[in-house]
Amino acid sequence: MAENNAVKQMIGKVFLDIADAIKTGKFGNRVKVGLTTLGSEHGVENLVKGAELAAKNAENFDIVLIGPKVNTNLEIVEVNTEEEMHKKMEELLDSGYIQSCVTMHYNFPIGVSTVGKVITPGMGREMFLATTTGTASAHRVEAMVKNALYGIITAKAMGIENPTVGILNLDGARQVERALKELNANGYKINFSESIRSDGGAVMRGNDLLAGSVDVMVTDTLTGNIMMKVFSSYTTGGSYEALGYGYGPGIGEGYDRIILILSRASGVPVVANAIQYAAKLAQGKLTEVAKAEFAKAKAAKFDEILKSLTKDAKKAPAETETVTAPAQEVVTGSISGIDIMDLEDAVKTLWKAGIYAESGMGCTGPIVLVHEEKVHKATEILSQAGFVAKEGDIC
Structure with missing residues (x-):
């Protein structure tokens, strides 16, 4: 009797899947999205409610809960600790049973x-x-x-x-x-x-x-x-x-799991949205796109x-080298595109080349001020020293 019921349930699910595919017009792109349910500051119920909300608006995806047994119609893979939960999540992803997963407090590798x-x-x-x-x-x-x-x-x-x-x-x-x-x-x-x-x-x-x-x-x-x-x-x-x-989702070269992160403070609406985000990324073949x-x-x-x-590519004067400013002149021309951490080194580089310059702050960030007739020459020098883009960034 139990076996007959199981077969009937399987057949029923197949017909539901076919009906859903006809309704949405999407065949062969149905995915399963996991959600781990331990670790939220708002409790397991908060995450389950988010999953149930997502399920109401599900477009060609199913949801699998990974956590303790709760009262829900959603599928549950039962675990009882966070350590066991993440291990099971990785196992389900690597086996292909689920195609993406939403979780909290997960450690990604550097990169x-x-x-x-x-x-x-x-x-x-x-x-x-x-x-x-x-x-x-x-x-x-x-x-x-x-x-x-x-x-x-x-x-x-x-x-x-x-x-x-x-x-x-x-x-x-x-x-x-x-x-x-x-x-x-x-x-x-x-x-x-x-x-x-x-x-x-x-x-x-x-x-x-x-x-x-x-x-x-x-x-x-x-x-x-x-x-x-x-x-x-x-x-x-x-x-x-x-x-x-x-x-x-965690993205990195060679990283082939679709794992999305929630905060422990994430509420029901964000949980639901994150599940939909995970489903669309799986359907959009994130790992292949990457x-x-x-x-x-x-x-x-x-x-x-x-x-x-990651190397010192700039040819700025050595810290121990004393550079004297050339004779002061009116500076109405400006060069932007210089990082604030490099601003003073850029000014000294121009001094060393015989161009009087001052540092300043424009509306979009740091600038070097020079005489307007020397803007192009100064830009060329700063470009060669690695302070601005090769084509210059003049304003």
Whole structure:
């Protein structure tokens, strides 16, 4: 009798799957998304409710809970500790039983960081924050350049063929911009966005964060993590994350699991959205997209560009060398695109070349001021020394 009931249930599920495929018009792309249910500050029930909410709006995906037994119609793979839970999650992913999974407090290897997805309060636009947890590299600028690629990969897997990219105006942003423009010039095409501010540019300000001026906002992980928390819980006081899609999938070269991260403070709506995010990434074949994008980036000398960032490529005067400023003159010409950490070295490099220069701060960041007739010569010198892009960045 029990065997007959099991067979009937299996047949019933097959017919339900066929009916669902006919209804949605999608055949052969159904996936299973896992959700681990231990570790939330709001309890197991919070996560289960999020999963049940996602199931109501499920489009061609099923949900598998990984955690203790609870009262739900969703499938459960029963475990009782966080350690056992993550081990089982990895086992289910590696076996192919589930294609992606949403979890909390999971440690990625160095080189892997997560791309979050938020809803910006200014215009209600969806935006990818690259990145929000994990560590792409111990070197800040190298990590941000990698984060840009990770964000592009995620956006493409989500169906955005040519995502717009902007770089948040942080320390190192100009170096990141130069590196990405070099990658673009080498053949890996990047669709740089323009700031909504009147002076434009690919370096984004806080206004752009609120408005969602780009599809992919490149940042360092710690800043991205803070912004993720602000965007998701600014309406609740911080203890309950109510908006957005969570901290997103771990991306890295050679990483072949689709694991998305939630905060322990993530509430029911974010849990539901994160599950839908995970399903679409699996259906969009994230790991295959990543492999293809890494191959294209490497063909455009991605590795060489990264190496140039982690060595002292600038030819600034030695710290022990005394450089005297040339005779002072009126400085009305400006050169931007210089990282704030390099500003004084850039000025001294021009002094050594016989050009009087001063440091300053423009509306988009640090600038070097020189006589307007010497802007092009000064830019050429700074370019050769590695302070600005090869084509210069003159304003």
